[in-house]
Every structure is written in C-alpha cells, then in structure tokens.
Amino acid sequence: xxxxxxxxxxAIRGGQYALLALVLAVLVVSxxxxxxxxxxxxxxxxxxxxxxxFSVALKNTxxxxxxxxAFGLLLGLVLALMRLSSVGPYRWLATGFIEFFRGxxxxxxxxxxxxxxxxAFPGREVPxxxxxxxxxxxxxxxxxxMAETIRAGIQAVPKGQMEAARSLGMSHGRAMRxxxxxxxxxxxxxxxxxxxxxxxxxxxxxxxxGLSLSTYELTKFGRETMNSTxxxxxxxxxxxxxLIITVPLSIVVRRMEARAGxxx
Amino acid sequence: MTVxxxxxxxxxxxxxxxxxxxxxxxVLKGIDFHVGQGEVVCVVGPSGSGKxxxxxxxxxxxxxxxxRIVVEGIEITDPDVDADKVRSRIGMVFQQFNLFPHLTVLxxxxxxxxxxxxxxxxxxVEVARRNLAKVGLADKESAYPAHLSGGQQQRxxxxxxxxxxxxxxxxxxxxxxxxxxxxxDVLGVMKDLAAEGMTMMVVTHEMGFAREVGDKLVFMDGxxxxxxxxxxxxxxxxxxxxxxAFLSKVL
Numbered sequence: 001x002x003x004x005x006x007x008x009x010x011a012i013r014g015g016q017y018a019l020l021a022l023v024l025a026v027l028v029v030s031x032x033x034x035x036x037x038x039x040x041x042x043x044x045x046x047x048x049x050x051x052x053x054f055s056v057a058l059k060n061t062x063x064x065x066x067x068x069x070a071f072g073l074l075l076g077l078v079l080a081l082m083r084l085s086s087v088g089p090y091r092w093l094a095t096g097f098i099e100f101f102r103g104x105x106x107x108x109x110x111x112x113x114x115x116x117x118x119x120a121f122p123g124r125e126v127p128x129x130x131x132x133x134x135x136x137x138x139x140x141x142x143x144x145x146m147a148e149t150i151r152a153g154i155q156a157v158p159k160g161q162m163e164a165a166r167s168l169g170m171s172h173g174r175a176m177r178x179x180x181x182x183x184x185x186x187x188x189x190x191x192x193x194x195x196x197x198x199x200x201x202x203x204x205x206x207x208x209x210g211l212s213l214s215t216y217e218l219t220k221f222g223r224e225t226m227n228s229t230x231x232x233x234x235x236x237x238x239x240x241x242x243l244i245i246t247v248p249l250s251i252v253v254r255r256m257e258a259r260a261g262x263x264x
Numbered sequence: 265m266t267v268x269x270x271x272x273x274x275x276x277x278x279x280x281x282x283x284x285x286x287x288x289x290x291v292l293k294g295i296d297f298h299v300g301q302g303e304v305v306c307v308v309g310p311s312g313s314g315k316x317x318x319x320x321x322x323x324x325x326x327x328x329x330x331x332r333i334v335v336e337g338i339e340i341t342d343p344d345v346d347a348d349k350v351r352s353r354i355g356m357v358f359q360q361f362n363l364f365p366h367l368t369v370l371x372x373x374x375x376x377x378x379x380x381x382x383x384x385x386x387x388x389v390e391v392a393r394r395n396l397a398k399v400g401l402a403d404k405e406s407a408y409p410a411h412l413s414g415g416q417q418q419r420x421x422x423x424x425x426x427x428x429x430x431x432x433x434x435x436x437x438x439x440x441x442x443x444x445x446x447x448x449d450v451l452g453v454m455k456d457l458a459a460e461g462m463t464m465m466v467v468t469h470e471m472g473f474a475r476e477v478g479d480k481l482v483f484m485d486g487x488x489x490x491x492x493x494x495x496x497x498x499x500x501x502x503x504x505x506x507x508x509a510f511l512s513k514v515l
Contacts, residue, residue: 164421
C-alpha cells in the first residue's frame, strides 16, 4: 500500500537521521583516537600554556581587535557619510579609498605599515607601537568594509525619518546623528558583528610586525607553542580560544537584536 | 487660474507664482495661494495634482524652482533664509506618521525641543506631557511607536509637532493611511486645533472635514489651482468642469 505524503515525509526524514548516525558511527570507530589525543590534545602541553594563553595571548587578541574595530567603525561611518555626500570629490575620495582597502589583502596592509611607513617617513613609525599599528591596519581594512555596510544601513532608513526630523527644525547633521544613524546601526547590527568576528581573526596577521613575548596574540602564541613542543596541541588550543571570543559575542548580539526587534 | 481673493493684512502663508519641476516634469505650474492667520485651508484634488508638493514647498522640504513663498512676512524662498529656523516654526504631519521608531513616545516629543529649541529636559517633558494629554494619549508616553495603532501614532505625530509651539501646521493627507474606524480620532484632534485658532493647511480627501472645519477649500488639478472658495460653496456648487468631475467621484 502506498504511504500517505505525510508518512512518506516522515520516513524520508527518519532515513536522513539514520544516515547521519551511520556516518558518525563509522567516523568514531575508524578514527585512531589515541594518536589524535596525543597529537592534538596533549594535556601536558595545554598545562604548559597556562596561564599565558589567557593572560597574554587572549587578552592581546581582544585588545588588538577592539582597537581596530573602534577605529574602523569611526572611519567607516565617516566614509559612509562621504559616500552619501552631495559633494562630488568627497564621494570619489571615499569610493577610491573603499575600493583600495577592500581589495588589498589585510596582510599587505600590515606589511606596508610595518615597513612602508619607516621608509616613507624616515625616522618615524606609527605612533602607539604594536597596538597603534594594529589599530591602524585593522581599522583601514575593517573601515573600508564597514563603510559600505553603514551606507546601506543609512539608505535603508525610510526617507520620511529624515523629513520628519528636518520638519521639526533639526539640521541635516543633527537629524543624521539623532534619528537616522541610530536606526541604521540597528539594521546593520548582524553584518557589523560579522565584521568584528572577521577582524578578530585578521588580528593574527600582526605577526608580520615581529612580536615579543608580551605582545603575542593567540595565533602567534599557538605557533610558538607548536614549535617548542613538537605537538599540534598548541594551535588547536588557541583555535578553540577564538571561540571563547566569538560565541559569546554572537549570543550577546542575538539578544540585542531581539530587544531592538521589539521596539520596531 | 482663478483670481485670488483679497489678502488678509499679514497672511500666514503667501505663495506667489510658484513653479516646481522634478527633472523635466513641471509639477506646479504657477501657483498663487494664501492662508490667512488662524485660517484652515483644505487642499483637495486627484493624486498627482501637485497638492502635496505645494504643501512640502511651504516648509522647504521641496525647494521651489521659481516663485516666492512668504511665511508671516518672511520670504523663505530667499537663499539667505535659515531653512531650519523656518521649519521649526511650521509643524508638519505626514501621511505615514514618521515617528522615530527607536525612541519612546515621550522622547519623540522631547528630542527636537531639546536639540532645536534648547529647552531643558524638565521643561521639554512638561510640554510633551501637556500635548500628549491634548491628543488623548497621556498614558502612552513610555510606549514605542510600533506598539501603537495607526490612529494613535498619528496623534502622537501631531503632539510632536505641537511641542515645538509652531505658528502653523501643515497636514499631508493625515488620515489616508489609517483604518476607517481610526480616522475619526485624528480628525477630532485636528478639529480641536482649528477651534483653538491654529493656522492650518490640510491636504486631504476628507470632504466632510473640509466642509465642517475648513474656512477655504482649494481644488488643484494638473499643477494648477482650478477653483477655490468657501468649502460649502465649492462642494455643493462647483463652478469648474474638472471640479465637478472630481467631486462626483469622491462624494
């Protein structure tokens, strides 16, 4: 007897679950768990990484990222407003900047700042040392990306909002600050979070600046551990440390979105 | 174009030979129009007739291509005039309400008072509460716009405009986006305003309101004023063919 469509759908779904379970079972049985554990999850190596993996590496990654993100956000906002300006040269300048820094690999920007600045301005370097250079590099790259996101967000705010603000006597700038931009940021919260997570990982490029022990961030710290212990454990451990940053971030942003959604 | 009536001593709004182009499209083809102090002037006409554009020109949301607009004796079409200052004295109510969705009702009413009129927070809140009470929404001050009905949102929008103590109010189809059963509340608030002597220019399709509250009715079509006069006269005895055709469809 032929199955009813609903029963057939249930049978198909059951089959998919069974297949998934089978694949997992084969993996679990066939993997050489002992070697995996010693190569990737060597507890003595992990113990040796404590507490510096948190107190130095994780902390530096967070600091580098936040500084770069803050600068990038500011730069992105300025670039977005320039892109939307009625003044032609502002638009061209912003477009050129965005196209350049969005297209060039972040690594190249880091290298240019590390070696280009001292050559271009003899005897000078980027102020703020390592943190200053990272802030600048991540900010330039992140700002170029975020500019387009922010511009789209500003344009997604209905035109009537600007008109209502202007009709109350607010200047264009005041209306932007108090009415349009706050709404734009609500709209673009998800893509901005994405950018923050990308910058978290891009902060690992700081290694090209040549780091000392106190400025190791997660990836560099993991690689050094790997070299000194002859085990991949160090790299796996710092890889998981990135999740300590990104997963709570996603949760916080999801909560913020839910709250902003209520006010819409 | 009809011959305009005799001017009041200092008209609240005086529009002279106003032309407005959008690209090559001439939307206003030489408008002469005025609103006296304390008058309620209703502007009706088919969509695309230019009535909203005329209204938006009065507070410079649209920049006229040519012609003069004089508001309380000040020529606002003069490029040296501070448009923000002009707008802060003219309240505007939109078809789509345009409340600020990220702010509470109270903050919607206090923001411009603080930022534009430079009022202190306490004074701004006091003025806001007074105006919310006036539109019958004193209990909604901490709500967000999304939680209000269309009629309530529009009444908040009116209270927001009133909180700037405007000399006159412009209404751009204030009830067109509302469910039929909510229209009455908004019109009631507007009626009260008119009774208080507020100068009002109202673009509307509510002929009943125009008849009952309006001092003057202006019929526009194709970018010109076709006919104007006392609402009862125009509505019951339209002189122009186009007015007759329009009214026969909407009445």
